[in-house]
Amino acid sequence: MWGNKLWGLGTGTPMLEDVDEGGIRPWHLVKPSEEPEPPRPRRGSLRGGERERAKAIPEIYLTRLLSMKGTLQKFVDDLFQVILSTSRPVPLAVKYFFDLLDEQAQQHGISDQDTIHIWKTNSLPLRFWINIIKNPQFVFDVQTSDNMDAVLLVIAQTFMDACTLADHKLGRVSRLGWIQQEGDGGMGGMGWG
Structure with missing residues (x-):
């Protein structure tokens, strides 16, 4: 003692x-x-x-974060590849739905491509894929911990940012900025942005 x-x-x-x-x-x-x-x-x-x-030992958590990033990187890349792949035809339900949105825009005299893009982005990537990414228990028989929820939130936020037309300014106060600045440096910190 x-x-x-x-x-x-x-x-x-x-x-x-x-x-x-x-x-x-x-x-x-x-x-x-x-x-x-x-x-x-x-x-x-x-x-x-x-x-x-x-707050007391950020270096330990940063090391853990970077090792977790290395472990998950392949899986995240595969997820985005499956979601965004153009190697297979678009499912008919999605094609018909997007055609319906185009028809509605034309019928109501909406010619702004940003508005039509927002309609499509809000329907499929943000309402469907983000919900599955943040809540894998909806599809799979899994339970997520608080740490896993935080990781899934970062992946979902990155996907949301990728679907918007606006430029993203990263800084210490932005949601993903601290991870990317503390990681490998600059924009490649997590490699998911």
Whole structure:
């Protein structure tokens, strides 16, 4: 025992003495705050304690993020290849639906190509594919963790950004900017943008 730290037998997990109860509590990398925080409504994918740890040791999480990026890159590339592939004919239902949108635009005198593009983008990629990407449990018998939800949100956001006509300015405050700036550098940080 050194100071108020103990090392559990056979483990590499630092322990803190619980003076009040006379027991030992495990903690990971960062000592949790002394005062318990009141429960807050859940925001984002990180809980209160996880958010503290994420702020305390960003290098560890950045390393984990980059290794996760390397693991998932092939799967994400394959997903986008399947969704955006032109090697197979467009499904008839999609072709007929897009033809209907073109007819409606013509019938109502809408000649702005951006408007027609937005109609098509909002219907198939944003309403269909984004919903499946963010909620794989709708199609597959899987459960997703908070971490997986965060990864799927980044992939879905990248796909949404790819479907818009606007130029995207990335910075520290943009949703994907921090990942791309902290990653490999510049626009290629996650490789998904």
